[in-house]
Amino acid sequence: MLNLQRYPETKNSSLKLSSAADDYILEYISDTEIDKNNIVIANDRFGYLSCHLYKWNPSIIINYSSQEKSILTNCKNNNLSINSLRLLSPLENLATKVSLALIRVPKSMELFRLFLTQIHKQSDENTLVIASFMTKYFSAQMLSIASEYFQEAEQSKAWKKSRLLLLKHPKEVDYKLNINPIKTDYPFNLQQYPGVFSSNKIDIATQFLMDNINLKQTDNKILDLASGNGIIALKILKxxxxxxxxxxxxxxxxxSILAIESSKLNLKEYKAYYHYNDSLEDFELNYFDLIVSNPPFHFEYEINTEISLHLFKESFEHLKKGGRFIVVYNRHLNYSPFLKKYFSSVKISKENHRFVLLECIKS
Ligand SMILES: C[S@@+](CC[C@H](N)C(=O)[O-])C[C@H]1O[C@@H](n2cnc3c(N)ncnc32)[C@H](O)[C@@H]1O
Incomplete structure (x- = not known):
């Protein structure tokens, strides 16, 4: 019996490590007829599938730094050596033919397409792809994308409100370019990989921050925290x-590795430092003059503000005395009381019926 945990941990007991959609996969593939010698796992956020299938030495597609930490921590806690783990990003090619691919279907259908592209490139007539999802999240697009890649796309019966999509017989596919342009009214072009926040357009909260940000000549060391495609950093540099x-x-x-890789494309005319991490742990304390953020609170289908609150605390610790934290958020999230616990000055720079832009100063 494995002892598995979410990373980062949560106090919210409604947020789970795994769902019936994970257990359905494990139950389905317990059939000994299924070839497990070359397994690929995609979108296994906390390592539930990866740890249960560890003995088969699966290749694990990692999109998030926190996902990697979660899988490594869960392996260590269960005495599973991390040296033999085969981790790769969604932009890398799989090394060998795939016998069995297991995808927890992501919310972003373009990310689902990216996983399928990666897996399809190493699929043949012996490959079985199993995409699992909770039935309430089913979309017709899921089926139509899957059918672009595989001739057979069969849905299983529902089990505990989850379902499997079983894909076989790869089609001939003309792979589409996986970088998407983003429309903006600003005088710069942006693009991003699938699954990065706010595809095709600028998020309204981001726009609100960018239109109202107050920069100072003394701002020298700047961090765009939760930077997505890098749009805020780019606007500041311009x-x-x-x-x-x-x-x-x-x-x-x-x-997100796809976010960091997108921002490298968007800022290529500037010198910048990129950090693929879910924490500020690698920076010195009291380092930055300015940290700006449109912080996350959606994670796939979950809403979780604990992660942002932790990033706010870390921001305080990594700002110099007199340094500023500028943050935008949806009014209902009401972050101000939390920020007041750390920052001596917390003032509204701009607000409207939906968003609040705060400037917090560390004294
Ligand atoms: C609301 S989006 C903002 C993206 C970008 N700054 C913009 O405004 O378009 C939040 C971003 O936070 C990232 N994120 C989620 N958890 C994070 C964490 N623990 N540390 C850093 N970034 C995180 C997500 O990948 C996403 O790109």
């Missing part, structure tokens, strides 16, 4: 250029 202000040391940090 604004500094327009003012002919001195060069700054710009850092971008995001939990």
């Amino acid at each position: 604004q500094l250029d327009e003012n002919n202000w001195p060069e700054v040391e710009m850092h971008l940090l995001d939990n």
Whole structure:
């Protein structure tokens, strides 16, 4: 019996480590007829499938730094050596033909497509792909995307409100370019990989922050925290250029590898430092003059503000004295009382009926 935990841990007991959609996969593949010698697992957020199938030495597609930490921690806690883990990003090619691919279907259908592309490239007539999901999250698009890649796309019976999509016989596929342009009214072009926050358009909260951000000439070390495709960092760098202000040391940090890779595309004319992490742990304390953020609170189908609250605390610790934390959020999230526990000054820079932009100063 494995002892598995979510990373980061949560106090919210309604947030679970796994669901019936995970157990349905394990139950289905317990059939000894299914070839498990070359398993690939995608979108296994906390390592539930990876740890249960560890003995088969699966290749595990990792999109998030927190996912990698979760899988490593769960392996260590269960005495499963991490040296033999085969981890790869969604942008890498699988090394060998796939006999069995297991996908926990992500909320983003374009990310689902990216996983299928990666798996399809190493599929043949002997490959079985199992995509599992909770029935309430089923969409017709899931089926139509799967059918672009595989001739047979059969749905299982529902079990505990979950279902499996069983894909066989790969089709000839003309792989589509997996970088999407984003429309903006700003004088710069943006693009991003599938599954990165706010596909095709600029998020309204991000726009609210960008239109109202107050920069100072003394802002030298800057962090775009939860940077997504890098749009906020890019806007700041452009604004500094327009003012002919001195060069700054710009850092971008995001939990998603696809976000970080997208921001590298968008900021290629600038010097910047990229951090694929879910925490500020690798920075010195009292380091930054300015941290800006449109922080996360949606994770797939979950809503979780604990992660942002932790990032706020870390932001406080990594700002210099006099440093500023500028954050935008949906009004109902009401982050201000929490931030007041740390920052001596917490002021509203701008607000409307939906969003609040706060400037917090560390004294
Ligand atoms: C609301 S989006 C903002 C993205 C971008 N700044 C923008 O405004 O378009 C939040 C971002 O937080 C990232 N994220 C989630 N958890 C994180 C964590 N623990 N540390 C850093 N980034 C995280 C997500 O990958 C996502 O890109």
